[in-house]
Each structure stands twice: as structure tokens, then as C-alpha cells.
Amino acid sequence: MDTAIARPELLLVADAVAREKSIEREEVLEAMEQAIQKAGRAKYGHEKDIRATIDRKTGDVRLSRWTEIVEAVENEETQMSSNDARKLFPDKSIGDFVVDPLPPIDFGRIAAQTAKQVIVQRVREYERKRQYDEFKDRVGEIINGVVKRTEYGNLMVELGKAEALLRRDELIARESFRNGDRVRAYIYDVREEPRGPQIFLSRTHPGFLAKLFAQEVPEIYDGIIEIKAVSRDPGSRAKMAVISRDSSIDPVGACVGMRGSRVQAVVQELQGEKIDIIPWSAQAATFVVNALAPAEVTKVVLDEEAGRVEVVVPDEQLSLAIGRRGQNVRLASQLTRWDIDILTEAEESERRQEEFRRRSGLFVEALDVDDVIAGLLVTEGFNTVEELAFTPPEEVAAIEGFDDSVADELIRRAETFLAQRDNALTDKRIELGVSDDIAAMDVFTPVMLVALGEKQICSLDDLGDLASDELIEIVGADNMDEETANSVIMAARSHWFEDDGEPAAASEETGHDD
Numbered sequence: 008m009d010t011a012i013a014r015p016e017l018l019l020v021a022d023a024v025a026r027e028k029s030i031e032r033e034e035v036l037e038a039m040e041q042a043i044q045k046a047g048r049a050k051y052g053h054e055k056d057i058r059a060t061i062d063r064k065t066g067d068v069r070l071s072r073w074t075e076i077v078e079a080v081e082n083e084e085t086q087m088s089s090n091d092a093r094k095l096f097p098d099k100s101i102g103d104f105v106v107d108p109l110p111p112i113d114f115g116r117i118a119a120q121t122a123k124q125v126i127v128q129r130v131r132e133y134e135r136k137r138q139y140d141e142f143k144d145r146v147g148e149i150i151n152g153v154v155k156r157t158e159y160g161n162l163m164v165e166l167g168k169a170e171a172l173l174r175r176d177e178l179i180a181r182e183s184f185r186n187g188d189r190v191r192a193y194i195y196d197v198r199e200e201p202r203g204p205q206i207f208l209s210r211t212h213p214g215f216l217a218k219l220f221a222q223e224v225p226e227i228y229d230g231i232i233e234i235k236a237v238s239r240d241p242g243s244r245a246k247m248a249v250i251s252r253d254s255s256i257d258p259v260g261a262c263v264g265m266r267g268s269r270v271q272a273v274v275q276e277l278q279g280e281k282i283d284i285i286p287w288s289a290q291a292a293t294f295v296v297n298a299l300a301p302a303e304v305t306k307v308v309l310d311e312e313a314g315r316v317e318v319v320v321p322d323e324q325l326s327l328a329i330g331r332r333g334q335n336v337r338l339a340s341q342l343t344r345w346d347i348d349i350l351t352e353a354e355e356s357e358r359r360q361e362e363f364r365r366r367s368g369l370f371v372e373a374l375d376v377d378d379v380i381a382g383l384l385v386t387e388g389f390n391t392v393e394e395l396a397f398t399p400p401e402e403v404a405a406i407e408g409f410d411d412s413v414a415d416e417l418i419r420r421a422e423t424f425l426a427q428r429d430n431a432l433t434d435k436r437i438e439l440g441v442s443d444d445i446a447a448m449d450v451f452t453p454v455m456l457v458a459l460g461e462k463q464i465c466s467l468d469d470l471g472d473l474a475s476d477e478l479i480e481i482v483g484a485d486n487m488d489e490e491t492a493n494s495v496i497m498a499a500r501s502h503w504f505e506d507d508g509e510p511a512a513a514s515e516e517t518g519h520d521d
């Protein structure tokens with residue numbers, strides 16, 4: 008018996024919806040099938056497996072009940088035992104379905120409304136999925152849109168069939184748009200959320216500036232020139248580091264363009280934002296010097312472990328190097344990813360002299376020598392008494408003005424000073440109650456042992472209770488790294504596990520005797 012009902016108008020509706028929403032016709036028809044089968048379940052029973060199909064050519068609608076053949080029935084509404092199926096349908100086996108045609112249903116007002124809601128919901132889901140699939144791979148692109156509306160300063164931008172959000176904090180300062188204005192922005196994120204795909208735009212993102220240059224400079228688009236880093240103070244100033252893969256092409260000149268035509272096109276789009284284009288360098292010191300342009304740099308000292316760089320500039324260049332409200336040095340730091348400290352030549356000279364006086368005073372006090380000898384030691388690069396004590400005598404005697412006897416006497420005095428200091432520190436350590444077990448560890452100097460005692464870390468248990476960052480803070484980050492701190496703490500805890508093992512061993516022996 009043919010239970011199909013001809014509904015050719017469904018195909019016309021599906022075609023119209025597919026065109027309007029820019030989704031596949033098949034997806035619209037699948038939504039209609041789900042709506043019809045939902046109405047069918049409402050009539051014949053929600054527990055039953057009711058399915059609807061729409062003929063893709065004629066629009067005929069068929070409704071049927073599906074029953075699965077299983078070994079053991081768990082749900083009588085949707086399953087049939089293999090024993091029963093064997094009697095009625097000898098050609099069917101486990102896993103097959105028995106399909107019973109159902110008479111077509113007459114859509115009442117409520118059923119029609121329910122079907123409509125299902126279709127609308129499914130079409131909306133397909134539309135959202137299409138939008139997400141379209142934009143998920145376009146992160147990092149510049150896109151043009153039209154301002155649709157404004158919500159609390161945030162702009163809702165229409166991008167054809169999709170809508171994107173341009174938040175107020177992603178707009179350049181003093182920038183304003185009205186409904187209907189065209190806006191150019193950078194897609195920096197696309198997220199799939201329950202309310203639909205969310206497309207986030209920005210005009211302050213460093214990538215926006217880089218992509219604008221890629222549109223203006225063919226060499227960047229072709230990959231001959233590469234933008235290595237960008238830092239921005241949106242609407243005010245920016246720095247961009249570039250490198251050329253072709254030695255015959257000047258990367259800075261290509262980005263600036265003839266009479267500044269290329270860079271000016273970007274500046275106009277960014278509301279007059281001044282752009283410093285600098286050559287990138289693999290040498291950190293050179294890169295930092297370039298990044299601080301237009302200021303001149305006379306000296307650079309890198310501290311790679313701390314990620315800091317100390318820059319010395321002429322006194323008259325200080326304000327230029329720092330920039331208004333620290334803008335120049337801040338952008339240079341963001342560009343190079345180094346923390347930059349700026350000193351004038353006068354400040355650096357004063358600090359160097361102060362360091363010289365401090366080190367000279369240390370040798371004067373420890374070795375009981377005059378300022379001249381102490382000054383010679385500092386000038387030759389000796390920073391501590393320990394360095395002098397462990398230096399071969401012939402190296403000390405090679406210093407101009409010294410001889411073998413002077414060298415031997417200086418080393419002897421250094422060794423005597425260190426021995427007296429260590430004895431005093433050992434007495435202090437014992438007075439503070441720091442155990443010999445801790446003192447026996449090779450990693451701790453007498454100074455570090457006293458520092459532990461002053462923090463009441465006196466036993467292995469006290470040491471084992473510390474976290475690595477706490478131990479490093481006590482002894483000093485210059486004296487111990489995290490890996491060493493962790494190994495010291497684990498060594499201090501080792502006797503805990505030995506104690507735990509003894510009762511277990513005793514228990515095993517007792518059980519064996521029984």
C-alpha cells in the first residue's frame with residue numbers, strides 16, 4: 008500500500024529557503040523531514056522510531072515506523088526479538104530493521120507550528136555552521152564591512168551574510184563610526200558559541216598594521232620582504248621590524264615607498280599613526296639599537312638569563328630614547344621582547360665609579376692594602392676576595408707593578424680572610440642551630456647556611472618542608488637555580504621514606520616468624 012502524500016510545494020519552499028539563506032537544498036529538506044517525523048511521533052508515540060522521507064524529485068512524503076531486530080529486547084517500542092522476527096520475516100537477521108508504512112498525518116495548527124519551529128531552528132543551525140566554516144580559516148585577514156548598529160560603543164559590522172563584533176577597545180582612539188559607514192578591520196578571532204559563531208574584529212591589533220603593509224607593498228605579499236615584529240600604540244605611534252630575503256632590495260625603503268607613498272597610505276588608514284620602520288637583526292644588541300631609533304645608542308649590555316638589556320645613550324639623547332610618556336622605549340621593548348633599561352653616559356659613568364669604589368673598599372678592608380693596590384686588582388677584573396684566593400700566583404704577579412712576593416702575600420691574606428670569615432660564619436651557624444646534616448650538603452656555602460638559620464631552617468625536616476621558590480628566595484636567586492633547589496629538597500626528604508620503610512620491613516619479618 009502506497010502511503011505517500013504528494014507535496015510538491017515542499018520542494019519549492021526548500022529551494023526558496025536554500026537561496027535566501029545561502030545553504031544547501033539538501034540541508035533544508037533534511038530539516039523538513041525532521042519536522043514531519045517530530046509531528047509523526049507526537050501522533051503515534053514519542054517512544055517509537057518514526058521516520059519521514061521526502062522524495063527529492065516529486066516531493067512525495069512517506070512516514071514509517073522502524074523496528075530493529077535484536078537478540079534481547081530492551082525497548083519494546085523500537086526493538087523486536089530475533090525469535091519473533093524469524094517467524095514473521097524469515098529473510099531478516101539481527102541488526103536489520105522492519106519498516107512499517109504509516110498513513111500520512113493531517114497537520115493541525117499545533118503540529119504545523121511545531122514543524123515550522125523545527126525547520127526554522129535547523130535552518131538557523133545550518134546557517135550558523137556555514138558562517139563558522141566560512142570564517143574559521145580567515146583569522147588574520149583584513150575584511151571590509153558596514154556598520155549595522157552600535158551597542159554601548161561596540162560596533163556590529165555586517166559582513167555579507169554574517170555579523171561581526173568590533174569592540175570599543177579595539178577601535179583607534181578618537182575614532183568614531185556611524186550606522187551605514189564602511190569599516191576596514193582585522194579578524195583576530197572566530198569562536199563557535201551556542202548563540203552562533205562570534206567573529207571578532209580589531210583595528211588596534213598589530214596584525215592589522217602588518218596586513219595593511221602587505222596590501223600596499225608587493226614585496227611583502229610576494230614574500231621577498233618579511234615583517235618580523237610589530238608593536239603599536241594605536242593611533243599614536245608604531246614600530247615595525249622588517250627583513251629582506253633578497254640582498255638587492257632594501258626592506259625599509261620598499262615599505263616607505265617613493266616619497267613615502269606606501270607608508271602614507273597605511274598612516275591615513277590608521278588615523279595618522281606615526282610608523283617607524285626598522286631593519287630586523289638576529290643580533291639582539293643590534294636589534295635593540297635599531298628599535299630605539301631615532302635615538303642614538305653608545306653602549307648595550309645584555310643579560311640573557313634575566314631577559315634584560317641595559318642601554319647607554321648620550322645625555323642629550325635621553326628624552327628622545329625614552330619618548331613622550333615612555334612611548335619609544337615601551338614600543339622598542341615590545342618589539343624586541345627585551346626589558347630595556349636606559350641610562351645616560353653620566354649615570355653609567357657615576358655608577359661605574361661607585362662600583363669601582365665599592366670593590367676597592369672591599370679589598371682594602373679584607374686584605375689590609377692601600378687604595379692603589381686595591382684599585383689595580385679591580386682594574387684587572389677581580390670582583391671578590393674568593394677570585395683572588397683561587398687565582399694562580401703567576402697570574403697575579405703578571406699585573407703591572409706586582410711581583411712574585413706581592414702576589415704570594417696578597418693570596419695569603421685573601422686565604423686568611425676567607426678562613427676567618429668562614430670560621431665566624433660557622434660559629435654563627437651553630438649558634439643559630441643549623442644542623443650538621445644540612446651543613447654537610449655540598450651546595451650550601453657558610454653564608455647560605457647562616458641565611459637558612461636566620462629563617463629558622465635548622466633541620467632536614469625544616470628544609471624538606473620548603474618549596475623550591477622559598478629556598479631560592481632565602482639563599483638568593485644568584486646562588487641556586489630551581490633544578491638544584493628541587494634536588495636539595497628531595498635529598499632532605501629522603502630520610503622520611505627510609506623511616507616509612509622500616510616498620511614495613513619489621514612487620515614482614517614478624518609475619519615470617521609466625
